[in-house]
Amino acid sequence: MSRLSRIAVACLFAGLTAVCLAALPVHAEDEPVSLRILAINDFHGNLKPPASGIRVTDPADPTKSTVVPAGGAAQMASLVKLLADGQPNTIFVAAGDLIGASPFLSAMFHDEPTIESMSQMGLALSAVGNHEFDEGKEELLRMQNGGCHPTDGCRGPQPFTGATFHYLAASTFLAGTDKTVFPSYEIRTFEDIPVAFIGLTLKGTAGIISPASAAGLDFRNEAESVNALIPELKAKGVQAIVVLIHEGGWPSGGMNECPGLSGPIVDIVKDLDSAVDIVISGHTHQAYVCTIDKRLVTSGDKFGTLVTAIDVKLDRSTRDVISATATNIVVDATLPKDPAQTALIDAYEKLAAPIANQPAGTITQVLSRMPNMSGESVLGDVIGDAQLAATSAAAKGGAVIALTNPGGIRTDLARRDDGAVTYADVFASQPFRNQLVTVTLTGAEIKAALEQQWLDPARPRILQVSDGFAYAFDAKQPAGARIDPVTMTLNGKTIDPAASYRVTINNYLALGGDGFTAFKTGRDPIVGPYDDEALFAYLKSNSPLAPPPRGRILNKAP
Template sequence: MSRLYRFALACLLTGAAAASLTALPGHAEDEPVNLRILAINDFHGNLKPPAPGIRVSDPADPTKSSVVPAGGAAQMASLVKLLSDGKPNTIFVAAGDLIGASPFLSAMFHDEPTIESMSQMGLALSAVGNHEFDEGKDELLRMQNGGCHPQDGCRGPQPFTGATFHYLAASTFLAGTDKTVFPPYEIRSFEDIPVAFIGLTLKGTAGIISPASSAGLDFRSEAESVNALIPELKAKGVEAIVVLIHEGGWPSGGMNECPGLSGPIVDIVKDLDSAVDIVISGHTHQAYVCTIDKRLVTSADKFGTLVTAIDVKLDRTTRDVISANATNIVVDATLPKDAAQTALIDAYEKLAAPYANQPAGVITTTLSRLPNASGESVLGDVIADAQLAAMAAPARGSAVIAMTNPGGIRTDLARRDDGAVTYADLFASQPFRNQLVTVTLTGAEIKAALEQQWLDPARPRILQVSRGFAYAFDAKQPAGARIDAASLMLNGHPIDPGASYRVAINNYLALGGDGFTAFKSGRDAIVGPFDDEALFAFLKANSPLGPPPRDRIVNKAQ
């Protein structure tokens, strides 16, 4: 892999360098200006290479693929430098979710290390993703402008001065106004040719972040927000327009292909004004290079495993895009580590180590977050059991059922050779640090909450449930009738629609997060520990821990 990778990278660099020679000032006026855009998305604070890496196809046989180590801020910085070398017209941009749902090393410091890393790496602009709002608007403004955290104060190795790159948010408004939280766009000039970069997050952000975090914000139509800006940009002499959007799609091919792309990005791009030339997308954690409606559309996987190199030719006369081509490039683990990034990471690791390295216990095998045909995962079962154990005592509300949202489980709990698990490992799987709460719900209200798993029938959110609670569903049935009421059981006894049950959920769900508004009916709330603390205690008490059987949820259609 490394030899083939280096050969492909050398070809790209050689071709790029040759192309850039034609664009230097002093050449014929009809020769185009060469612009290189480097793009990432969904970094999620992965300063160190994420396990296991990225799956890539064998160039000699596309039917074969393998997982290769990839990612890491120190390696990415080196790749960005390589891809920028000899290319004076280069800009490094992102399509959102640089922070949020981050590993412990970044999350412990409220993602300040990632903001510093991206700034140091030369990132220029970024769209605002939904996870940028995990801690609310004011905290995101602190990420941009700097300053100490309002509760935890200054904890890093140096004062936090904020991002040197600029967040853009054309579709995110202060509620009830026409004022965006961040500038909607920024214009950069390359050899006197202006290029506009418009940034936006997805319209559905309010439905996938905490209701408290979305308070006071209005997330509007992506395409309409862009199209409304076109006359203003035209009046400023801008013809070349790039959209950075935190929304994406799902392809069926390799990282530089685009067969059968589906998802929201397809219709959004088709609805964009024809003045838009390039769309850099994200959110779905996929890799693709597509042409939609005669426009280049790209995405670079997740966690910093890829960088997209987009080579653009700009017409000196019309100042518009002549052509644009893109290649997704693996941030290969064999790349040399950038010294400045390494020093930054080392400084934060030294502060984080006493907390991150706390031993939690031993697991007998990797606990996977991947669901079966019923939507149930091994790790989801373990986390639900941990939350029930944490909230079952009378002082914690006497919970008899626990449920947790699958979107809060971010990665497998991978087994090392010795099986040892640290607090940082657990945190990587549950990085949101939601607080647990026990509430009273009737059997009918529990069923109503479960019915809300199919608010988006194409991509249902199946809640992970604790041991002893079981039910069956049929997704082919109409809305409101997908849960088989007779199948709802607790410790072998039918759930009574009129009876009351104490249910442990996290505060995100208790506020109606992910569209589970039925949980807002919960009464007599008792607050408990954070979810990561519950998982830590559960593993300590049950080590060595193996995978429980996935037999709590039955898909009747299977």
């Protein structure tokens, strides 16, 4: 008889079974399985550290914060390896928007470099985000499966073979069918315990991508899409369920806190079946670690500045999640650069440099995309002026007004120490390469378009306008009555509701993007240059360029 058996027998005779059993060593087969999930979201092709860095709380004074350099694929790869080292079970996942709205280095090659980087880094699974659909369904399928771009061909340093990780799309269906664009979920097994990962994007995707890109697709309710899968997963013996969702919220605390969280993710999580254990979110470019409805909910900022490390305990008997905790960890700029990632980036930079380094001109200071209380930004004003300048001299019906959507302006327009700006800097601010279109609209139609800035009153999309055009709004007024028509002026003269005006917008808005369906009434279109080309030419002609004074848009009830 072994020593442990003799102790057990003695305990039984002594009537101390519970006490003795608690004192006995726990066998390995009784210990929970440890799983570490490493997660990112909203990488947006930022292969190199973004200029924005990340704002972190000062450890010496929690009331203060500072911006520190962070990000970069080479540094992220090193952190992922470091966080996985010594862990018996790990998986690297993402919550969407790996690509789209990317800096020049990735976007020039249709985001092939980012797909290769993530694959090389060991990413296993990713939800589809709205930006995954920027170039349409067929292009996203190419990202997964590989092959040359249908128009630009093969331009990279090596053949593009597609992602080694798998996209998941539980709520994105081919219109009129019950078939999803990608699988809804994938089951991974850790020490004989199956864990399901469900991936999906926000149901409002069709309203924030190009109508042409949304054609033929049906984006369905997030929670309903997840809940419909639960019986199927349970029938397969799955108890542990993780949701990767490209939708999020807005916190009020630090990157690892959650004193208050608002936004769509809160209600979505509350509507999820109780079988869902962990939710990894994104889309809002925020960082948080929250508990909602007794479930862990995380998000890791944007542009590859954070990696979320989620430590999970799985019960060997029930095969369900016992506990889950998370920490957002900064991708410190001082981390050693992964050699393979460095080589990949260098190879693409060599090909991109001749175009990226073209001088655009100089600016006297950084042109900020941050809006004031009226929703107007310095960079928005400059872009409006650039688009007007690029289209006002058209032989037939040149523009007198230019309007652009704020979502197309992705970063501040940066400058070097000498004030110089390159094409890569311009592209970083306007990475979508939307083509300009000049159309005829009446004054009443312009007002109707401006009223559509509040389709979502909680998050209005204030259009940026060119010099000479001005108006005032009162967001507290009812829908359709927020713009005072008397304040709509062009070069000091009141806009006539019945008169016709030539207005430049981009092709995204012309198709009704962002819900601006009033622009679809535009007549006699003339196609102009791409928006990034217009800004590049404007800088070359107006350097050194100083920030113009704001005041084109007046908020009457701030």
